[in-house]
Amino acid sequence: MTENNKNLPSWFTLVASIALVWNLLGLMSFVAHLMTSTEMLDATMPANEAALFKDYPMWATWSFGLAVISGSLGALALLLKKRLSLILFMLSFIAVIAQNYHAFVLVDSYAVYGAGSLTMPVLVLVIGGYLIWLSVKGSKEGWLK
Numbered sequence: 001m002t003e004n005n006k007n008l009p010s011w012f013t014l015v016a017s018i019a020l021v022w023n024l025l026g027l028m029s030f031v032a033h034l035m036t037s038t039e040m041l042d043a044t045m046p047a048n049e050a051a052l053f054k055d056y057p058m059w060a061t062w063s064f065g066l067a068v069i070s071g072s073l074g075a076l077a078l079l080l081k082k083r084l085s086l087i088l089f090m091l092s093f094i095a096v097i098a099q100n101y102h103a104f105v106l107v108d109s110y111a112v113y114g115a116g117s118l119t120m121p122v123l124v125l126v127i128g129g130y131l132i133w134l135s136v137k138g139s140k141e142g143w144l145k
Contacts, residue, residue, distance in 0.1 A: 007142065027069065030065055059102075060099055067099060070091040085138075093132060100125075
């Protein structure tokens with residue numbers, strides 16, 4: 001057993017695994033976003049929601065993709081006990097902020113979706129912040145190589 005595995009908390013692998021599942025769910029959401037057609041929007045969403053989706057700029061789509069891809073890679077790196085997880089989680093966090101800037105500053109998603117529109121973005125930011133903190137702690141404690 002290596003030195004960093006001796007002092008690795010028993011919960012670490014479970015948390016890293018949950019982080020990977022969480023980020024893979026985000027990746028699936030991104031793929032669904034890319035595959036959503038205008039016809040599907042018109043058939044399944046109220047007009048004001050469909051309008052927000054149709055006007056979604058390419059840079060916000062790229063931010064979404066960058067957030068979930070770097071988050072998934074960060075979670076994989078965390079599971080593999082690699083310090084690279086910190087950089088990947090920070091990149092993901094910045095991309096999430098850019099995506100939320102579009103959703104809540106440039107367009108008023110809150111006005112269309114209501115207070116419920118804040119739940120997922122806040123949860124994503126809290127989990128992202130926690131994963132950054134965990135990567136920093138893991139590096140300091142010697143859990144990550």
